[in-house]
Structures are given as C-alpha cells and as structure tokens.
Amino acid sequence: MGNISARDRNVVWHPYTPMKLWPDAIAITRGSGAWLIDEKGDRYLDAISSWWVNLHGHSHPYIAKRIAAQLTTLEHCIFAGFTHEPAVQLAERLLQVLPGDMARIFYSDNGSTAVEVAIKMAVQYWANTGQPKKRIVALENAYHGDTFGAMAVSARSTFNASFADYLFDVSFIPTPTPGEEQKSIAALEAILAKGDVAAFIAEPLIQGSAGMIMYSPDALEQLFATCRRHNTLIIADEVMTGFGRTGTLFACEHITTGPDIICLSKGLTGGFFPMGVTATTQQIFDAFYDDDKSKMLYHGHSYTANATICAAALASLDLLLADECHQSRERIIRAHQQFAATISDHKVVTNLRQTGTILAMDINSGENSYHSSIRDRMYRFFLGKKILLRPLGNILYILPPYCITDSELEKTYAAIREFLDNELATQG
Numbered sequence: 001m002g003n004i005s006a007r008d009r010n011v012v013w014h015p016y017t018p019m020k021l022w023p024d025a026i027a028i029t030r031g032s033g034a035w036l037i038d039e040k041g042d043r044y045l046d047a048i049s050s051w052w053v054n055l056h057g058h059s060h061p062y063i064a065k066r067i068a069a070q071l072t073t074l075e076h077c078i079f080a081g082f083t084h085e086p087a088v089q090l091a092e093r094l095l096q097v098l099p100g101d102m103a104r105i106f107y108s109d110n111g112s113t114a115v116e117v118a119i120k121m122a123v124q125y126w127a128n129t130g131q132p133k134k135r136i137v138a139l140e141n142a143y144h145g146d147t148f149g150a151m152a153v154s155a156r157s158t159f160n161a162s163f164a165d166y167l168f169d170v171s172f173i174p175t176p177t178p179g180e181e182q183k184s185i186a187a188l189e190a191i192l193a194k195g196d197v198a199a200f201i202a203e204p205l206i207q208g209s210a211g212m213i214m215y216s217p218d219a220l221e222q223l224f225a226t227c228r229r230h231n232t233l234i235i236a237d238e239v240m241t242g243f244g245r246t247g248t249l250f251a252c253e254h255i256t257t258g259p260d261i262i263c264l265s266k267g268l269t270g271g272f273f274p275m276g277v278t279a280t281t282q283q284i285f286d287a288f289y290d291d292d293k294s295k296m297l298y299h300g301h302s303y304t305a306n307a308t309i310c311a312a313a314l315a316s317l318d319l320l321l322a323d324e325c326h327q328s329r330e331r332i333i334r335a336h337q338q339f340a341a342t343i344s345d346h347k348v349v350t351n352l353r354q355t356g357t358i359l360a361m362d363i364n365s366g367e368n369s370y371h372s373s374i375r376d377r378m379y380r381f382f383l384g385k386k387i388l389l390r391p392l393g394n395i396l397y398i399l400p401p402y403c404i405t406d407s408e409l410e411k412t413y414a415a416i417r418e419f420l421d422n423e424l425a426t427q428g
C-alpha cells in the first residue's frame with residue numbers, strides 16, 4: 001500500500017463502503033482515456049465510467065482547457081439575481097437536445113438534488129394551481145438518490161432501511177420487465193384513477209442501481225401515456241440514462257410521450273464535476289410565475305450553476321454531439337452485441353441484456369443479494385485483472401466511457417469470459 005492509501009485509512013470515510021471490511025482504497029494519482037493510474041503506477045481500466053459519470057475519458061484535454069479558461073475569467077458567482085454566459089448557453093443547448101417540450105432549466109448540485117427539485121416542483125405545481133394532488137408513484141426497485149426526498153421515492157431497501165420511518169409514503173408499482181408489462185400498467189391505472197397523484201417518477205428503460213433492470217420502450221410509452229390520460233405529471237430520472245447511454249441521447253427519445261420534468265446529472269459534465277439539472281415545461285414554470293411570492297420555488301444551493309461546471313458541461317456537450325462520439329457509441333453497442341452472443345449459452349449466465357452501451361447479466365452462483373460474496377469475488381477478480389467493474393450483487397455489467405477502444409473492450413470481455421469459464425468453477 002502506498003502513502004496516500006495509508007493516510008486515507010486514518011482520516012477518510014468512503015461512500016457505500018463498509019469501512020471495517022474494506023479499509024483499503026486504491027489511491028489514484030492520474031487519469032487518462034479510459035484508464036485510472038494509481039500511486040504505485042498500476043493502471044486500471046475504468047469499465048464503469050467511474051460510477052457512470054465519465055463520457056469521453058479522464059482528464060480529457062478539451063474539457064480541461066475549457067475549464068481552465070473559465071477559471072481565469074469567472075470561477076463562480078451567486079445565481080440568485082445574477083447570471084452568466086455559461087449558464088445561459090448551457091440551458092439553451094440542453095433545451096435544444098432534450099426530448100419533450102422542455103422550456104426551463106433549473107440547476108442544482110447532483111443527481112439526488114435534481115430529483116429533490118423535481119419532486120418539489122411537481123408537488124408545488126398542484127398546490128400553486130389549486131388542485132389537491134400530493135401522492136407520488138414510483139417503480140418498485142427504483143433508485144433516485146440518497147437525500148431524503150430521493151430516498152422516499154426509491155424502493156425501500158437495504159440502502160435506506162435505517163431511515164424508513166422518516167420517508168414519506170409513496171405508491172410503488174411493479175417494474176414493467178418483460179412479461180410484467182400489463183401488471184405494471186394496470187397497477188398504475190388503478191392508483192391514478194383515485195385522482196390524487198401529483199407525479200409518477202421513473203428511470204426510463206433501465207433501473208441502474210437496482211441491478212441494471214431493463215424494460216422496453218413500449219412499456220415506458222404505455223406508462224407515460226397512462227399518466228397523461230390521468231393528468232399526472234411525469235418525472236423522467238435520466239441521471240444515469242442521459243447523454244447517450246441507451247443509444248439515443250436521452251432514453252425518453254425512444255418513445256413519443258414526453259415527460260414534464262427531466263432530471264440530469266452524471267454525464268452532464270462529462271464526469272468532471274458534480275452538477276444537477278431539472279428541466280421542465282413552460283406549463284410547470286408558469287404555475288410558479290406569479291406576483292405572489294409564496295408561489296415561487298423555494299430552492300437553491302450555494303454553488304447553483306457554478307460557471308466553471310457549466311463550462312465543463314458545454315465542452316462535454318461539444319464532444320458528445322460530434323460525429324466521432326456518435327460512432328464510438330455505435331461501435332460499443334455492436335461490440336457488446338457480438339460479445340453477448342458468445343456467452344448467451346453460458347451455464348451461469350442468465351438474463352443477459354443490453355440497452356445501448358450498457359451490457360448486463362446475472363451471474364447464477366446461487367447467491368443473489370446486494371451483499372452476496374459473489375459480488376466481492378467478482379470485484380476482486382476484475383481488480384486483479386486491472387479492470388474496474390463493480391457488480392451490483394450478482395449482477396455484472398459494463399458501462400464504459402465512449403472513448404474506450406476495441407482492444408480495451410476486448411480486454412474486459414476476455415476477463416469476464418475467464419471469470420465465467422475458470423474462476424467461478426475453481427473457487428468456492
């Protein structure tokens with residue numbers, strides 16, 4: 001263990017980490033392309049885009065240059081009563097590419113706060129328009145973040161069990177996985193028929209943290225259309241699915257019924273900085289546009305619309321919208337398809353699934369929980385191969401940055417094959 005790791009052990013508390021069981025963090029000193037380089041000089045292939053945030057590679061020189069230029073012009077300023085070019089330009093450009101009829105951009109700090117803002121907008125929309133709708137509906141298994149509102153609309157699970165008593169009541173409907181579509185739609189229909197639902201929130205097409213659970217655009221379309229029919233607001237949490245992960249720029253582009261609110265974060269800045277965006281329609285904005293101050297949205301963070309972060313997001317958008325990035329995403333999609341075909345009959349692989357650049361599978365070792373030992377075995381095995389894959393329980397997935405090369409993908413596939421063929425069979 002090097003110097004940074006040793007010091008870390010004494011002073012730092014890491015996220016989603018049982019500190020007693022996993023006290024040693026790998027100290028990264030540099031990043032380049034799809035690689036993270038540690039203090040000993042070991043290189044790790046980042047096949048999960050560092051918790052799904054990185055799009056174009058680490059320390060990308062174009063984004064870094066734009067950040068540096070912004071830093072020496074305006075690093076940050078208060079965003080209540082003041083504005084700046086990067087925030088306005090980012091809002092203009094996001095509105096051009098977002099699906100649905102988005103008309104306004106509200107900035108916050110991360111995915112969880114983007115969701116908090118969405119919930120507050122939806123609830124207050126009905127209060128401001130004098131209609132008593134308060135209930136939120138979400139999908140079973142959902143994960144929308146770790147702040148209290150975001151936890152409340154997430155599935156009750158090991159993630160939030162300690163806080164269950166503090167979470168407001170939410171109605172959950174089954175995820176419309178293949179074969180469950182009608183059950184899910186019927187459950188939504190029944191709840192919405194009561195007339196008290198303010199909003200329905202969903203991760204479109206893929207429930208990421210739940211274990212890359214995938215469902216079809218057709219099912220999403222039917223859920224959204226049901227909400228539309230019942231005059232219920234639709235919140236699409238595209239924190240993970242946004243910015244190209246599902247093949248289109250945003251997952252909601254796979255369908256025609258547009259959401260009323262879209263939450264963004266993660267890939268928004270290319271993985272350089274935290275930022276949340278809650279985009280919404282003119283109709284929702286208008287409900288807050290009033291002479292009566294009690295109707296405004298009482299929400300804001302000290303670093304709202306930080307100019308340096310906006311500059312990073314603008315630079316990342318340039319790269320994302322370039323032909324080269326589009327082709328890379330297509331290349332990754334094809335490579336995943338070809339690899340998937342080679343392991344589809346493997347005896348321990350079930351529920352092999354792909355949406356866009358995300359490939360996932362269940363590893364059937366007889367242990368399925370988030371805390372199962374197969375998860376730790378897989379994690380350690382791949383780290384030993386110098387590949388960062390971070391399984392969700394027994395669910396193994398690849399979610400690479402778009403700069404990943406064919407040979408880097410092949411290295412990842414080969415390691416997975418080796419785990420399936422040899423490692424799993426030989427160690428207990």
Ligand SMILES: Cc1ncc(COP(=O)(O)O)c(C=O)c1O
Nearest residue numbers: 110111112144145203208239240
């Ligand atoms: C769909 C979804 N929503 C919200 C969040 C929360 O984002 P953050 O970790 O930036 O707060 C996540 C994080 O994984 C997510 O996957």
